[in-house]
Amino acid sequence: MMIEARFAGDLGAFRLDASFEFPDRGVTALFGPSGCGKTSLLRCFAGLNHLPQGKLTIDGTPWQDEARFLPPHRRAVGYVFQDANLFAHLSVRDNLLYGRKRALKKPLSAKGDDVDDLVSLLGIGHLLDRAPANLSGGERQRVAVGRALLAEPRLLLMDEPLSALDYGARQEILPYLERLPKSLSIPILYVTHAPDEVARLADHIVLIDKGRVRASGPVSEIMARLDLPMLNDEDAGVAIEAHIGERDPQWHLARADFAGGSLWIRDPDRAVGAPVRLMIRARDVTLALSPQTDSSVLNSIPAVITDIAPSTHPAAITVRAMMGETPVLSRVTTRSAAELGLAPGSNVWVLVKSVAVLD
Template sequence: MTMIDLAIRQTLGAFTLDIAFTAEERGVTALFGRSGSGKTSVINAIAGLTRPDAGRIRIGDTVFFDSARRIDVPVEKRRIGYVFQDARLFPHMTVRSNLEFGLRRVPAAERHIAFGPVVELLGLGHLLDRRPRGLSGGEKQRVAFGRALLAQPRLLLMDEPMASLDAARKAEIMPYIERLRDEMNIPIVMVSHALDEVVRLATTMVLIGEGRVRAVGPVGTVMGRLDLSAVTGAQDAGAVLDLTVERHIPDDGLTVLAFDGGHLTVPRVERAPGASVRLHIHARDVIVALQQPVGVSVRNALAATVVEVAGSGPSSADVRLAVGGSFLIARITRAAVRELDLTPGRPVVALVKGIAFEPGSTGAAAEGRRVVDV
């Protein structure tokens, strides 16, 4: 079932927003793009904080806005939770009172999300009697998530929910957002310009540039397109792979991950065999060879086929490689493309020299992004 169906046009001063997308799965739909691309304007329209000039907004079976049918549901009747960059808690209230504020807004008969489970889900039990001024940034955001959930939302909106947090607090909050995604069965639309957040959390990626949708789909599919690097950010070019933990190698501190293109060996992942993980492999960390190498330290060598080559700079090119049913991207020099005769259909070996590990979609404990040679 299509959970989100949106097609809106809106003039905002000299800026024109013309956005259309659908997201069919429950989970996190991430609106990704550079600052000023129109992402926050989209979720403000969904929330009813601004009114589009034309179009429609439907969540599940409920139409929030339809200019042709003259439907514009008021903000207070949309039942949408909104988590901002800053927590916006009531400073004179305890954590308990802040949470109960969300709950009190909904008639008892319509409360299907209870106080206790939300407190447990977000790890707030020991904070209930404290006031916001005594909380860390990550703790404040967890309370903001709880307050939004207890308002019994049809949809949860998050506008750069980790933008104001340092790296440590961001690592603290990520697992809680994963739990919201995996356990609450509420669709989430999240605005972000941080690729690591999107890679780790998103079910669907909506790539936005200059007020337009450039691509929609699974994160790996969108990130694997060479024609979108100018929008995603050239420095972030690379592939996103979903893999399964196959086994651990305790003596070496390594884990073997399996996917449809073979195996990758990475620093130990604290997940049980069978668990899912997600890898973001940067294009700059992939080397292309014509044959299996010998006498090198790189452990990850995968049979691949050249699919596409596109220029990425004055002297560089991006090469899209099919590895089983998945894809990698390698950023190499134009001279190397010419000397190796890298044309579509050519069999090669992809050497993955560095792994940028993003914990995947199972809601396990947080780890920061780390890049290592393996």
């Protein structure tokens, strides 16, 4: 099931004109550079911004259309901000219970509405008696997520929840964020400008530029397009859904099989047949005209080039190739492309130097 949303109008000097649809389950990333309108759009979903030209129906209930506008306090929304915004005078337990008090009558979501279940899901049971001042940044954000979910929302909004955290805190909270869509039966709108967060957390992506939607669709499809601004990011790449086909305990490796081939990756300690999401960055992929048998690169996969696009610097291009049914991007120099005669339709071997295991 897809949810249709449309918000158009002026917010001061900024013009927002966004129309798109997104799944009613899982994580949809609102992605784009700073100032493109992501947070303004999120506030429209919460009812904090009122644009007359708006339309939104959640779970069969109209929140906004030509004839009505549901105010923020009547929208079953959970909102997680960049900063946790916990009540400093309340313990973690009381911050969570404040969220429960805000729950509207119609429940939503998770596997039951037991506070203990959510506390366990977020790994915050040992923090319940602490004050917010005695928490790390990642712990505060986990408590903020718990407070938002205990309000039993029908839509969870997350506004760059990792942007204020350092690297260590980000790594601490990411595994918990990955668990959320598997445990919730509600849609999550996740604002970010970080491609790695999109690849790791999102199922669907809405690419926003200057208040308008440039593209919308599954993450694996959108991240592999060459006509979008995110292509030129240093971390540009593709997310691949795979499953464990074999484990090699001698070398601590596992074979991840996908539609079109397989990749040897560091063993994620999962059973054969278990799903795994991978990220292959364009900078970690080189191309060859024949199989490479005398290289340290383990992964060499036949592919066909479909598109070539210029990069931000004339010395480089980005190549899109299909490994069977699965796309991959490669960042190569224009000189190498010329010497190899790379062009759409060329048969090549994709050499993958590094693969990131996302979940």
